[in-house]
């Protein structure tokens with residue numbers, strides 16, 4: 001059963017919230033609406049997704065200008081970080097990237113911070129709305145405006161989008177981070193991933209996405225996986241790049257100019 005979701009608003013933001021509710025095909029509700037599993041709350045500061053219930057974790061929202069994303073930007077994570085190496089960034093080469101599983105846009109923001117142009121594609125209208133709001137706020141901040149000018153956002157199913165992409169628009173790299181089935185036990189996923197799993201369910205189309213991505217990317221497809229996970233769809237990668245918590249499986253679609 002799909003979890004139920006409604007839109008609420010802080011006083012003064014009701015009209016805007018009603019328009020958003022209409023666009024997303026969701027109910028507009030009073031601010032306290034425990035009969036829904038999730039509330040998409042329009043506040044003075046941002047759009048945020050809040051689970052309901054006594055033990056619900058805090059709200060989820062997209063944040064590029066403050067917090068961890070800003071910290072990473074200040075730290076100047078370089079072109080040698082695992083994600084940057086995985087998409088094929090070099091001192092003299094910045095790939096353009098389609099991120100086919102946008103989520104909260106964090107990986108895309110890292111790539112855009114390093115100078116890549118990134119096309120985000122997100123299938124969920126609710127997550128897309130959160131991203132749109134985060135990008136709008138980041139574009140209003142002098143600290144992040146230039147970075148997010150390299151990010152564009154699309155609401156679509158990535159397989160369909162890639163299927164109709166003209167040859168002239170093929171990107172250097174396609175990045176995929178499909179939701180990984182939660183296996184329970186010790187390693188609880190982060191609150192966002194738990195909410196994502198509840199809201200969206202498991203991504204079942206990962207292997208299909210990999211197939212069409214490989215037909216579309218000019219140079220490579222990168223799949224983010226938990227460190228010990230099996231290859232997506234059982235398809236072995238050309239090579240892997242490891243980071244402390246994650247693994248990037250790299251599938252080459254063209255012979256590398258020089259080694260990765």
Ligand SMILES: C[S@@+](CC[C@H](N)C(=O)[O-])C[C@H]1O[C@@H](n2cnc3c(N)ncnc32)[C@H](O)[C@@H]1O
Nearest residue numbers: 101102103104105106107122123157158177179
């Ligand atoms: C694990 S999250 C990605 C997190 C992201 N890498 C980040 O840094 O925030 C997976 C996202 O991919 C989206 N997704 C999965 N399959 C998709 C598809 N076929 N087309 C578009 N989006 C898809 C899901 O809706 C979800 O928001």
